[in-house]
Amino acid sequence: MxxxxxxxxxxxxxxxxxxxxxxxxxxxxxxxxxxxxxxxxxxxxxxxxxxxxxxxxxxxxxxxxxxxxxxxxxxxxxxxQLFKHYAYQTCYLLVGVGFLSGSMVKWGLHKRISLGIVSKIGKKPTTLILGFILAVAFMSMWMSNTAATVMMLPVALAIASTLGDDAKGLRKAMVLSIPYAATIGGLATVIGTTTNPTGIGLIEDSIGVSIDFLDWLKIGLPFTVVLVPLFWIYMVKFFKVDKMPPVDISIAKKQYKDLGPMNKGEKWTAIVFLFCCVLWVTRSLVWGKWMPYATDETVAMLGAFLVMAIPVNFKEGEYVCDWKTGFNDIPWNAVILLGGSMVMGNAFKDAGVAGWVANMLSGLEGINAVLIVIIVGIVTSVITELTTNAVVVAAFLPVLAAVGQAIGVSPLAMMLGCMLASNFAFMLPPGTPPNAIAYGTGEITMKDLMTCGLGLKIISLIVFPIVLYFITMGIFGFTA
Known part of the structure; x- marks a missing residue:
């Protein structure tokens, strides 16, 4: 159809x-x-x-x-309430980060980081795949999954063009590792994917649990750190990359060399970006005690202000970021989707619909909590292949909050399980834009995407409850 x-x-x-x-x-x-x-x-x-x-x-x-x-x-x-939710505070986290991301792209800092990792990681096929995974996963922590994929695919295709038919497996592994790594890396930070701010907003409004930048690192970063090496080993074995001879990565090295020394814009972008990262991570532990009304959005807007205020060429009126660049890089689709999600989620709760649905599902009470969270993850991971992950989160989280409270299972665990599993869209092009972009290169077939993606989905579904219960809620004690 x-x-x-x-x-x-x-x-x-x-x-x-x-x-x-x-x-x-x-x-x-x-x-x-x-x-x-x-x-x-x-x-x-x-x-x-x-x-x-x-x-x-x-x-x-x-x-x-x-x-x-x-x-x-x-x-x-x-x-x-209606209109106020379209201006939900997390929307302005996305707005502020848009200016930082726009500065990165304007001065090419994202290319320097990515090409540097790929060109220095080594020319063995196995380490080449690792280089792509690390580069894309890291960049996807700070910019959109789609942008990270679009940025790195041409590098992979350029290297792939130098390989013969005997290296088809390596070519496919390189191309597929990029969208998958973008998805996995995006989980690590609040700003890494649209799903995270959408879900965080719904969690706070539904069950009153506030999750800041550092809190999310305790949730998303362990998952990324655990899954990246498993993903690398899986890709190497699935495409038999470990049995291939060394390859020529001179193209990536040449592109990196052509960048030359860091320009003034890159340096200032890196300084502001690192400054914001430090502020995000230390807010709840250090300086937030003296500025109780400051939020992650405050830090994002500070970063936006700095890149708009710091001159690169004062005489010519050129700054690290200009309004057009920053404005165009704001993910406005995500901002509007987040606002609409908050309207729907709050209306669902305030009108009593969530409680009504929860009462209908009260028969689930008594089932093992871990099993319920796993079931939520499996169902979510199937549905997310057919639509974007942020949509799945927007539709499911208000219901899960009420159901969890009604049946005695941690609503936070169920909602986080849904958020994590909504990113396991590895099998079909509609699941996430990076999948569609990689499939559009012609280097991979639908069979490659589905068979390879199925294995990665199974690995992710095994890993996520272990990380959620033993690391996020165990080691870090992160509970509602």
């Missing part, structure tokens, strides 16, 4: 379901307002999954539908 046909069906089905759910006899235990919130929620989930309308635009539909269906209005009657 073609994508356009799926969108048409999704459009019709979504509207019909909203009307049926919103105006049928009100189910027992649910208010009329809750019933209509549920209808709009189902419409948005169907539209998100089928992309019946562009995902960010779907996130704006509550502005139209909530007042029309009597759910809320500009003044927030019925206690269901």
């Amino acid at each position: 073609g994508k356009f046909k799926i969108r048409k069906i999704g459009f019709i089905v979504g509207i019909l379901l909203m009307l049926i759910i919103g105006f049928m006899p009100t189910p027992e235990g649910l208010t009329v307002i809750g019933q209509r919130v549920l209808g709009v929620t189902v419409l948005m989930v169907v539209f998100w999954i089928t992309e019946a309308m562009p995902i960010p635009f779907t996130s704006l539909l509550p502005i139209l539908l909530f007042p029309l269906m009597g759910i809320t209005g500009a003044k927030g009657q019925n206690d269901i």
Whole structure:
């Protein structure tokens, strides 16, 4: 079935379901307002999954539908808030980081870091794959997965063009390692992927647990650190890279050499970026005690201010970052999606829909908590192959919060499990833009993507509950 046909069906089905759910006899235990919130929620989930309308635009539909269906209005009657959630604080973390990311790209700092890792890691096929994984995973911690993939794929393709047919396995391993590493690396930090800020916002509003930059490092970084070497070994064995002779990486070395010495813009970008990283990591431990109202968003906006204020060439009025560069690099789609997710999640909770759904699922009470979290991870990892991970998180987390509280399982564990597993989109192009970009190179087939991705998905599903319970909640004691 073609994508356009799926969108048409999704459009019709979504509207019909909203009307049926919103105006049928009100189910027992649910208010009329809750019933209509549920209808709009189902419409948005169907539209998100089928992309019946562009995902960010779907996130704006509550502005139209909530007042029309009597759910809320500009003044927030019925206690269901609307407009304020589109300006949720985490949105401005993405805005501030956009200026830092734009500065990196403007001056080529991201290329210097990535090419430096690849060109210096060695020319053995196994270490070459490791070089690509480390370079992309590291860059994906600080910029979008898609940008990290687009940046490194040309390097991989240039090296691949020098290899003969006997090195098909290595060529495929290089190309596939890039989108996979971008996904895995993006888990490590709050700003590494859209999923993280979306989920963090929903967790705070749903169960009152605040997660800052350092807190997320305790959650995401251990997973990335554990999974990267397993991923490397798996890719080397799957494509039999360990049995291949040394390869020529002179292209990567030449590109790195051509960059020349660091320019003034690169140096200032690196200084500001490292300064912000230090502030993010130390806020809750050190300086946040003296500035209790400062947040991660404060640090991000400080970074944005510095790159806009520091001159590279004062006489010509050139600064580290200009407004156009910074503005264009802000992930506006993610900002709007996050706002729409917060509107839906809060309405789901405030209208009593989350509690109603939780009561329906109360029969799960008594099942082993770890098993439930694993089941959540498996279901999420399947669905995330068909739509973007941020959409899965936006749709699932409000429900999981209520279900966890109703059945006596840690809502935080269930919600984090969903957030982590939503990134295990390794098998199909629609799962994540990096997958689609890598598939579009023509170097890999759908069979390569599905068979290799399945193995990595299984490894990830085995690893995530162990890391979550024994490292995040065990060693670090991170619990609700």
